[in-house]
Amino acid sequence: MSLRAYLTSRVFVAQILAAMAIVAVIAYLFFHWITFTTHHGQEISVPDLSKLSAEQAEEKLAALDLDYIILDTVDFRPDAPKLTVVEQEPKAGSKVKEGRKIYLKINASTYTMVSVPDLIEKTYRQAIPTLEAVGLKEGTISYRPYLGKDMVLEMRMNGKKLKSGDKVLKSSKIDLVLGDGKVVFDETTIDSTAVDSTQMPSLDAE
Known part of the structure; x- marks a missing residue:
């Protein structure tokens, strides 16, 4: 053929x-x-891991074929249990592929220690922002006689006098003793300087 x-x-x-x-x-x-x-077209909804321990978060993610990485430990947050997840990325409800890594931040076990700033001879208006800047809070305000009104004279916590540089837990309340702006004079009569007019020599001519 x-x-x-x-x-x-x-x-x-x-x-x-x-x-x-x-x-x-x-x-x-x-x-x-x-x-x-x-897994084209298949997506996994990221679960909410907030307030779960790292071990609990790992189990929950493993069941969905997701992985995780702990990025950091954040400053202690009193509204969440210690050593639990407080932040995650991607957020809960996000759609991801199998094997995606979820990045976690864990709550610290307690507040960190901070140094008490130097507030002595500063005004109340200056002192409060300075306290808040280092993570401390305003406590009880009391006054005592002093020429400078609202001038910080002492810093105290739980009745103990503090000085600048002392270490306290972050978010502690610092009590302030302020001047009341009034000058107090010593009213005690000093006999050695008192002058008795009856003892002064007579100026009348003899």
Whole structure:
């Protein structure tokens, strides 16, 4: 049979059609396999991990085929249990792919220690922002006689006098003793300087 006759024969056409069908089946199976292995179109909703310990968060994420990384420990937050998740990225409810890493920040076990700033001879208006800047709070305000009104004379905590540089827990309340702006004079009569007019010599001429 000549080549021309073979190319126009039913046998050749049947072989071509069979080969195309095989290629189509292989292509379909290949793309279906790719879609399955890459989870194309499948997304996982990130769970809410707030107030969970690292171990609890790991178990919850592992069940969803998600991973995690602890970024840092943040300053103690009293509204959350110690050593639990307080921040996560991506946020709860976000859609991610399998194997995605969730970044966590953990609450510290207690407040950190901070140094008491030097507030002596500063005004009340200056003292409060300075306290807040280092994470301390205003406590009880009391007054005592002093020329400078609202001038800080002492810093105290739990009845103990503080000085600048002392270490206290962050968020502690610092009591301030302020001047009342009144000058107090000593009214005690000093006899040695008192002058008795009856003892003064007479100026009348003899």
